[in-house]
């Protein structure tokens with residue numbers, strides 16, 4: 376059994392997968408390594424572990440070492456590359472491209488073998504464009520919905536509301552008639568406008584048909600994007616290609 380870890384800025388996504396299987400056996404979202412260890416059944420035969428992390432080097436090293444120590448298996452960490460599986464990294468400094476973005480791009484091209492747009496809605500919302508020859512044309516990074524909302528709450532005096540108000544604010548998306556509705560709906564509208572703009576950008580750059588993949592913890596916020604395929608495990612798919 377292989378343990379796979381995707382360490383994002385907010386959460387660690389983890390799953391257990393048989394080496395030749397497509398569907399995972401078990402998985403979850405964790406804050407720290409302890410949560411992952413609690414989620415793994417006793418005696419589960421883990422033989423390998425692969426990891427991708429966008430956390431700092433020191434934090435990543437600590438995570439990796441604690442997993443190795445707890446499970447007694449070597450952890451393989453995905454590292455930057457100029458080319459993987461027919462995809463070429465488009466950054467001038469290829470090692471500065473976030474590894475989650477890179478693996479999502481690799482996973483996406485591996486699936487469709489044609490031009491694609493990859494949108495990942497997590498802490499940040501990223502969009503990456505790949506042409507039909509596998510050339511990554513670059514991408515965009517913007518704050519995710521939590522960061523947008525958080526900036527408003529922390530940088531204004533009179534914007535405040537509770538969790539239950541926030542929850543009921545999304546019953547519909549028309550003009551808000553309370554602070555909670557106005558902020559929650561405004562942030563969603565901004566996010567959707569950004570996502571739609573990415574589709575337009577890809578259309579004008581690629582000048583051909585392309586596949587749109589949506590992933591990340593907040594992918595549901597892009598629901599209704601015409602023709603988009605929701606692939607929650609896109610980063611894991613790329614991780615398996617990059618670290619077989």
Ligand SMILES: Nc1ncnc2c1ncn2[C@@H]1O[C@H](COP(=O)(O)OP(=O)(O)O)[C@@H](O)[C@H]1O
Pocket residue numbers: 382383384385386387388404496497498499519521591592593
């Ligand atoms: N079960 C869950 N627990 C916590 N957050 C979740 C959950 N499901 C979806 N989310 C959403 O996922 C977002 C984080 O997405 P994620 O892709 O994990 O980010 P990152 O890769 O930056 O850590 C949060 O903003 C939250 O709204």
Ligand SMILES: CC(C)(COP(=O)(O)O)[C@@H](O)C(=O)NCCC(=O)O
Pocket residue numbers: 383384385429471472473474475476497498499500501516
């Ligand atoms: C853009 C990101 C912050 C997204 O991280 P996430 O929202 O998945 O936690 C991450 O991919 C990153 O740190 N990238 C390095 C900068 C870059 O891609 O240019």
Ligand SMILES: [K+]
Pocket residue numbers: 475495496497498499500501591
């Ligand atoms: K992300």
